[in-house]
Amino acid sequence: MGVDLSERVVLSNGFREGARYPAMFVNVTNRCTLSCAHCFVYRDDNPNEPAPARREIPDDELLEIIEGLRDRHGVQVMLWMGGEPLLRRRLVERGVRLFPHNTVVTNGTVPLVDLGADVLYVVSLDGPPGPNDAVRGAGTFDRVMRTLARLPTGFSSPVQVQCTVTRANQDHLGELVELLRDTPVGWVTFSFYVPPAADASGLGWATLEDRMVAVETVRELKQHHPGFVRNRGRALDLMAPGRAPVVTAACPAKATVLPLYLDGERLVTPFCCYGNDVDCSRCGAWVVFELAAGRDAGAPLG
Numbered sequence: 001m002g003v004d005l006s007e008r009v010v011l012s013n014g015f016r017e018g019a020r021y022p023a024m025f026v027n028v029t030n031r032c033t034l035s036c037a038h039c040f041v042y043r044d045d046n047p048n049e050p051a052p053a054r055r056e057i058p059d060d061e062l063l064e065i066i067e068g069l070r071d072r073h074g075v076q077v078m079l080w081m082g083g084e085p086l087l088r089r090r091l092v093e094r095g096v097r098l099f100p101h102n103t104v105v106t107n108g109t110v111p112l113v114d115l116g117a118d119v120l121y122v123v124s125l126d127g128p129p130g131p132n133d134a135v136r137g138a139g140t141f142d143r144v145m146r147t148l149a150r151l152p153t154g155f156s157s158p159v160q161v162q163c164t165v166t167r168a169n170q171d172h173l174g175e176l177v178e179l180l181r182d183t184p185v186g187w188v189t190f191s192f193y194v195p196p197a198a199d200a201s202g203l204g205w206a207t208l209e210d211r212m213v214a215v216e217t218v219r220e221l222k223q224h225h226p227g228f229v230r231n232r233g234r235a236l237d238l239m240a241p242g243r244a245p246v247v248t249a250a251c252p253a254k255a256t257v258l259p260l261y262l263d264g265e266r267l268v269t270p271f272c273c274y275g276n277d278v279d280c281s282r283c284g285a286w287v288v289f290e291l292a293a294g295r296d297a298g299a300p301l302g
């Protein structure tokens with residue numbers, strides 16, 4: 001291998017070169033087609049320097065780094081993230097061949113390409129048009145629906161929608177589910193907003209008790225749309241105020257997922273997937289509670 005991992009990848013915040021991580025996510029670009037109000041990638045405290053002189057790490061080089069990390073850490077599950085990862089479509093098309101399990105997390109404004117039945121697309125939508133566009137930008141909901149409508153017959157990659165639940169959209173989750181039922185979307189999951197330490201966005205809940213209104217809404221939707229709303233019941237149970245702090249204090253995502261942000265020409269690890277400035281005590285990330293529920297059921301990731 002020509003690339004020196006020690007020069008191109010800097011692990012800190014408790015992530016270690018000698019450790020095994022079943023899953024890894026890499027921001028393959030810091031470019032994005034949107035500018036979402038609740039975006040954690042572009043928060044000031046995070047590593048997200050644009051490439052010097054607009055030069056991103058070339059595909060061959062970045063894929064070599066990713067392959068080296070796969071081998072060094074025993075990675076089985078790869079999440080292709082950004083920015084908008086499909087702005088580097090050719091890299092993603094080649095990269096998914098390197099891992100047995102792949103997820104491409106996209107904002108749905110760029111055409112999806114068929115990556116095969118084994119590659120999952122996770123498309124972000126945060127409610128029906130009004131609430132979604134309030135955080136993701138005017139016209140975004142319709143743009144995503146057009147992307148979905150244009151998928152050709154026989155498109156084989158499964159498509160999941162993930163919705164970030166906030167205090168602002170919690171009363172509109174059912175409308176989103178209804179709008180997605182007659183689309184190529186296979187299922188929906190709900191992730192609950194992860195606030196920064198001093199959150200002035202107005203999107204978060206004052207207390208974990210207050211958040212339970214939204215958690216119970218998701219539980220009801222799951223009952224009305226079995227198989228389509230796929231948050232595990234056990235994961236929702238773990239979000240109760242008496243249980244969630246136990247889960248987040250020993251975050252299973254931090255132990256399982258190696259998060260790599262693109263900082264200029266290097267990949268670096270922030271505190272966790274959600275960056276450096278996070279309030280773990282109020283974290284409602286889908287991945288955290290799903291992993292905890294899976295661990296309880298004896299089925300950890302990877």
Ligand code: SF4
Pocket residue numbers: 032033034035036038039040041042082083084107
């Ligand atoms: S689409 Fe994703 S990466 Fe882009 S601004 Fe929105 S949340 Fe951030």
Ligand code: SF4
Pocket residue numbers: 194248249251252253254271272273274278279280281283284285288
């Ligand atoms: S913010 Fe959430 S995902 Fe990040 S370390 Fe804390 S509990 Fe884990």
